[in-house]
Amino acid sequence: MSEIGLTVNARKRVVNVDDDMPLVWILRDTLALTGTKFGCGVGVCGSCTVLENGKAVRSCQIPASEAKERAFVTIEGLSLDASHPCQRAWLEEDVAQCGFCQPGMILTACGLLRDHPNPTDEEINTVMSDSVCRCGTYPRMRKAIRRAAALLREQKR
Amino acid sequence: MNPFTYIKARDASQAVSGIAAKPQTKFLGGGTNLIDLMKMGVETPAQLIDITRLPLTQVEELPGGKGVRIGALARNSDVAEHSLIQQRYPVLSQAFLAGASPQLRNMATVGGNLLQRTRCYYFYDPAFPKCNKRNPGSGCGALEGYNRIHAILGQSDQCIATNPSDMNVALAALDAVVRVQGPKGEREIPIADFHRLPGSTPNIETNLQPDELITAIDLPAIPFAARSHYLKVRDRASYAFAIVSVAAALELGADRKITAARIALGGVAHKPWRAQKAEKELIGKTADEKTFRAAAEAELAAAKGYKHNSFKIELAKRSIVRALSTLTAMAS
Amino acid sequence: MAKIPSGKLPDGAGWQPALPKAERDTVMSATIGPARSRVDGRLKVTGAAKYSVEFEVPECAYGWTVESNIAKGKITAIDAKAAQGAPGVLAVLTHLNTPKFKSAPKKEGGGGGSGIRNEERFPLNDDEVHYAGQYVALVVAKTIEQARHAASLVLVSYAPEEPLLTMEAAEHKAEKPKKNNDEHVQIKKGDVEAALKDASLVKIEQTYITPTETHNPIEMSGTIAVWEGDQKLTLYDATQFVKGVQNILAHAFGLELENVRIICPFVGGAFGCKGAVWMHVLLAAMGAKVAGVPVKMHVTRRNMFVGAGHRTPTRQTLSLAATRDGKLQAIQHVSETLTSTVGQFTESCGARSTGVMYESPAIRVEETVFPVNVSTPTFMRAPGECPGTYALECALDELAIALKIDPVALRLANHADNHPIKNVPFSAKHLKEAYQLGAEKFGWAKRNPEPRSMRDGDLLVGWGMATATYPAHKMSAAAKVQLRANNTATVQCATHDLGTGAYTAFTQISSEQLGLPFENITFELGKSDFPFGPVAGGSNSTGTVGTAIHEVAGLLHKALAELAVKDSKSPLFNLKTDDIAMVAPGRIGLKNDTTKSDAYADILKRAGKDSLEVQSEQKPPEENKKLAFQSWGAHFCEVKIDPLLPRVQVTRVVSVMNCGRIVSAKTARSQIMGGVVMGIGMALTEETSYDPGTGLPVTRNLADYHVPTNADVPEIDVAFVGEPDFAFNPIGARGMGEIGITGIAAAIANAVYHATGKRIRDLPITQDKLI
Structure with a gap:
């Protein structure tokens, strides 16, 4: 066990955890930020995605020892009232079904839109195929990303 | 853990x-x-x-036009997007983009990618008692087991696992050189000698010594590699390991005669498989489908399939033909 | 294969013109109010929706299992010393020290209230190993990493025996079950043999194979078990059946039913794998009891392939005989499936698909089940009908080709107006309209029937279609409503939202039935404290729970009427309560004179009540034997295939469904789309492969088990036809969770044939089968 300092959603936190505990468990079980999900533990499904400097990263692939002194944003940090353009677009397209993969999907979309503010279908396909949804929300998710892109552009204007 | x-x-x-x-x-x-x-x-x-x-993340031009050096800790995504790589070695950029997912590419380093271990089920899951790679002398579970993703070239009766990396295939086609640092100093290992065939010691996968650190990968100058291509054949539209892949570059002279060729195969062997027989077969011939098929036949003549993976032999031939046809189409 | 002249359809086999638009519009299903977005949408996009293992329980420890690496045999020794001494370890449970579980409830057929146990044994209560992956020990430790590490230190020795792993090996144990959930599964009508021998008929006989498939919801199964003393147990469990878990756990630990509480407000997908009580649930409760602390158990993704069920593999032989003009004279569907040696779950492929689909004088459905040493299978989205329609609808396509008849025309020619076995009319069946609308939306008339005739550049293009069907099930449920004087209400039922949209649909139904604005309703589910809700399976929930809401609304109106008739200030004073019903939103009044009415809020205020609460009774559903109830649909799809490297890409899907009333337009569409997406996986990529030696699954994670990703899924056009089926239930809904996946794999396989001229009868259609 070690004391590890990290920043989550702009708040400095200190946790006492096993060195090899992945960030996803620090978030879910130590900090009670359960919006970050656990779907495979081996970096395949994407449901544990969080943002670091705006880039999507997999929290199950980052052990505590490596998470030290880094800053992450979880779905709770995007907004609690669903006001972030990605969350809004998701609601307007009624994307979610079971909802379990959705925080990871939304944050992956945030990462995509940061690099590609006006993504092509191919860019959406490539980036979003890295997250798995078993309910099959993909067609609505694609619509929501286009809608979020428009909302973000509007916001910048 | x-x-x-x-x-x-x-x-x-x-x-x-x-x-x-x-x-x-x-x-x-x-x-x-x-x-x-x-x-x-x-x-x-x-x-x-x-x-x-460690400060090993640079992608930089080697002096004297000798090629490009990639730091061992450069992230896969950064290398894929680097203009030097995209312009001179598109096959490598494409291999990175075909590999894993964007998020994993953001984390994975090129040094780590070189050492990526096989996806053989029998290796990956210790519940299986037999694996000579994980537990030397225990046998090979895949030989008589479920072997759809396994090797068809260069395997032994000790191990039929494949190397899962896309990057390694491109490096093999490009004659990359791995730079390592050990207690006795630095040395260079040509990519062809870096990974090993399984033989009787499948547990030893590379010629890197346990106390050596990979510091960089050097790509020699190969002007015709500016027209190179990576083809990945997989089971779903994206995001899956290759069942077969091809890294290829072609140099065409007058009358579409092939003057130089580089071909490496992925998903078929314990190491990235440099297809030298196919390359030899191509030199001096006209770049057309018949030539490509003959080259593919020559390379795969020695291939051996098992219960579930024999399809890879034909699939590898077709993939070679497709990759070379794509390059030829780019030339015209 | 019979050659079809290219260019146009043979005479008389062509596509009929569509229904006039006006007529079509009248058959579109009515929805309840405007299309609503999911009421739980905001919780789900902000991460605030709490799934089972996310509840905060102080001092919670973690459970981690040890699994058997052999498929059959006995445990001879377990060395748990190192594990017991490892840091953080609170308990190591094995069969040597685990207290005996008390008892199991008596089984009820038809998905009754007793709970579901597919694996019919208790964990860690004996030394027998029945399948590879069986839990043989449980470690409870303070942190998850400590539990995982300690579990790796447990050493188990076995005396292995030769396992039965295949149909061939288990031949001598094969059984022909008479019934599955109270329904007859071996069906015989007319003289099938004679028709199959009749030389004047055109015949098809083919065998179709489907592999083991695994549900893989993204939320893995998991439970937190919390004891208060030794008589009260609370489980936060990811389940499709809170009341079933409650009953089974109460029996297993000898507790009073009301002392066992199950909580599950959200489920992160299930598709059938969370319907039964699996071993980890019992282990979490037992681990918590022995260790004396709350215990959280996550079933790892790896163990989701052995510890939470799967769709069993099937081998199905279809024999069809038809006249030259395409009238079916015999349909025979013989299926063989696997089950485990510790349960009886069977995947009945033909009974409720081939047994209902087409009119034919002779029909035979037969099934044989082989018990093997593989973990127990369970329901997976449309169990039976999903593989069954794949085989039947591929065979129909093969028959259409042999007859040179358009596949849609062949299906229309054999349309069953009446149930082919029960011989009663189907209620509110609009399959013909589904074919018509689907064909029109898809542009089916432009199809050239010749295989390999359609191209997009270098790519082969294939168009295929198939019929979808799923029976309408109903079970029993009860509901409770609390109406408040401010015109808001809370409605409760121990039902579930697996992502199906249940919260939204039941809020809509409550709004309609109670006569209150949508925004004024709070619908609560997912707690065993609430009135009975059945398992969320078999597409029964909307109709079953909807019926309970209908009944409780009637009781509420009656209770309001009783207050009003005693109230001299009410316009309904002294009238008979039997003459009173809801006459307008928020008002009850005289049924035959609606000028006499009173508002709910006024009645409550004058009675000095803040609220009024009523609860309906759980009673067996009413059976209507004069009609048959079944949902229908038609899928049309396009595939594109590179002839050199023939990976199949689905590029377009049109699915038209006939499911009675569409309660909630948006969530219903999403359900059908979800079924289609899972069907794309079934057709093209999904297979759980097993090691033939150990019986362990080898494709045991999401990297090797290929579920469809975004790039595999095209736009999916979903439409509905048909009116509400009020003969089935007062809501008029026949459900929609399963039907989307039926038929779609056949539509894709048929399109692959059309594109390539190759008939693949063995799923999934990976490219190795096409080169």
Whole structure:
């Protein structure tokens, strides 16, 4: 066990955890930020995605020892009232079904839109195929990303 | 996971002396493969040396037009997007983009990618009693087991696993050179000698010594590699390991005569498979489908399939034809 | 294969013109109010929706299992010393020290209230190993990493025996079950043999194979078990059946039913794998009891392939005989499936698909089940009908080709107006309209029937279609409503939202039935404290729970009427309560004179009540034997295939469904789309492969088991036809969770044939089968 300092959603936190505990468990079980999900533990499904400097990263692939002194944003940090353009677009397209993969999907979309503010279908396909949804929300998710892109552009204007 | 100690290395020599000081030590780069294997109980290091802070992340031109050097800790995504790589070695950029997912590419390092371990089920899951790679002498579970993803070239009766990396295939086609640092100093290992065929020691996968650190990968200048291509054949539209892949570059002279060719295959062998027989077959011939098919036949003549993977022989031939046809179409 | 002249359809086999638009619009299903977005949408996009293992329980420890690496045999020794001494370890449970579980409830057929146990044994209560992956020990430790590490230190020795792993090996144990959930599964009508021998008929006989498939919801199964003393147990469990878990756990630990509480407000997908009580649930409760602390158990993704069920593999032989003009004279569907040696779950492929689909004088459905040493299978989205329609609808396509008849025309020619076995009319069946609308939307008339005739550049293009069907099930449920004087209400039922949209649909139904604005309703589910809700399976929930809401609304109106008739200030004073009903939103009044009415809020205020609460009774559903109830649909799809490297890409899907009333337009569409997406996986990529030696699954994670990703899924056009089926239930809904996946794999396989001229009868259609 070690004391590890990290920043989550702009708040400095200190946790006492096993060195090899992945960030996803620090978030879910130590900090009670359960919006970050656990779907495979081996970096395949994407449901544990969080943002670091705006880039999507997999929290199950980052052990505590490596998470030290880094800053992450979880779905709770995007907004609690669903006001972030990605969350809004998701609601307007009624994307979610079971909802379990959705925080990871939304944050992956945030990462995509940061690099590609006006993504092509191919860019959406490539980036979003890295997250798995078993309910099959993909067609609505694609619509929501286009809608979020428009909302973000509007916001910048 | 097995408990382990964790230290951060400041520089390469500290990392190398650290690994020599304590047995069962591993370097930790992006961790995308090692952490998985530790969770599965396949890898059980007693110590991890975090090398991510070492200054080995540059992609830079070698002096005198000798090619390009990629730092061992450069992230796969950064290399894929680097203009030097995109312009001179598109096959490598494409291989990165075909590999893993964007998020894993953001984490994975090129040094780690070189050491990526097989996806053979029998290796990956310690529930299986037989695996000569994980537990030398225990046998090969895949030989008589479910072997759809396994090797058709260069395998032995000890191991039929494949190397899962896309990057390695491109490096094999490009004659890359791996630069390593050990207690006795630096040395260079040509990519063809870096990975090993399984033979009777499938547990030893590379010729890298346990106390050596990969510092860089050098790509020699190959002007015709500016027209190169990576073809990945997989089971779903994206995001899956290759069942077969081809890295290829072609140089065409007058009348579409082939003057130089580089071909490497992925998903078919324990190491990235440089297809020298096919290359030889192509030289001096006209670039057309008949020539490509003949070259593919020559390379795969020695291939051997098992219960579930014999399809790979024909699939590999077709993939070679497609990759070379794509390059030829780009030329015209 | 019969050659079809290219260019146009043979005479008389062509596509009929569509229904006039006006007529079509009248058959579109009515929805309840405007299309609503999911009421739980905001919780789900902000991460605030709490799934089972996410509840905060102080001092919670973690459970981690050890699994058997052999498929059959006995445990001879377990060395748990190292594990017991490892840091953080609170308990190591094995068969040597685990207290005996008390008892199991008596089984009820038809998905009754007793709970579901597919694996019919208790964990860690004996030394027998029945399948590879069986839990043989449980470690409870303070942190998850400590538990995982300690579990790796448990050493188990076995005396292995030769396992039965295949149909061939288990031949001598094969059984022909008479019934599955109270329904007859071996069906015989007319003289099938004679028709199959009749030389004047055109015949098809083919065998179709489907592999083991695994549900893989993204939320893995998991439970937190919390004891208060030794008589009260609370489980936060990811389940499709809170009341079933409650009953089974109460029996297993000898507790009073009301002392066992199950909580599950959200489920992160299930598709059938969370319907039964699996071993980890019992282990979490037992681990918590022995260790004396709350215990959280996550079933790892790896163990989701052995510890939470799967769709069993099937081998199905279809024999069809038809006249030259395409009238079916015999349909025979013989299926063989696997089950485990520790349960009886069977995948009945033909009974409720081939047994209902087409009119034919002779029909035979037969099934044989082989018990093997593989973990127990369970329901997976449309169990039976999903593989069954794949085989039947591929065979129909093969028959259409042999007859040179358009596949849609062949299906229309054999349309069953009446149930082919029960011989009663189907209620509110609009399959013909589904074919018509689907064909029109898809542009089916432009199809050239010749295989390999359609191209997009270098790519082969294939168009295929198939019929979808799923029976309408109903079970029993009860509901409770609390109406408040401010015109808001809370409605409760121990039902579930697996992502199906249940919260939204039941809020809509409550709004309609109670006569209150949508925004004024709070619908609560997922707690065993609430009135009975059945398992969320078999597409029964909307109709079953909807019926309970209908009944409780009637009781509420009656209770309001009783207050009003005693109230001299009410316009309904002294009238008979039997003459009173809801006459307008928020008002009850005289049924035949609606000028006499009173508002709910006024009645409550004058009675000095803040609220009024009523609860309906759980009673067996009413059976209507004069009609048959079944949902229908038609899928049309396009595939594109590179002839050199023939990976199949689905590029377009049109699915038209006939499911009675569409309660909630948006969530219903999403359900059908979800079924289609899972069907794309079934057709093209999904297979759980097993090691033939150990019986362990080899494709045991999401990297090796290929579920469809975004790039595999095209736009999916979903439409509905048909009116509400009020003969089935007062809501008029026949459900929609399963039907989307039926038929779609056949539509894709048929399109692959059309594109390539190759008939693949063995799923999934990976490229190795096409080169």
